[in-house]
Amino acid sequence: MFNPYSNINWNSVNRIASATHMHIPNQQILDNGYQHGIRHFPISNYYPSAPHDENTRRSTSRFISTGQLN
Helix, strand or coil: CCCCCCCCCCCCCCCCCCCCCCCCCHHHHHHHHEEEEEEEECCCCCCCCCCCCCCHHHHCCCCCCCCCCC
């Protein structure tokens, strides 16, 4: 079997602190993670059909049981 990683010098690679899943409700939590060494933040929107940005209020991005925006 071909190993695509066989020629990598693992002692010379850059390792980036990350997590598999994070809840980042505000800037303070994001800053805290950064201060503790995390450099890759796997943040996702649970509802891709309801996009939001930094100006979206938390309450406007939640769904009620019918699947409609609250």
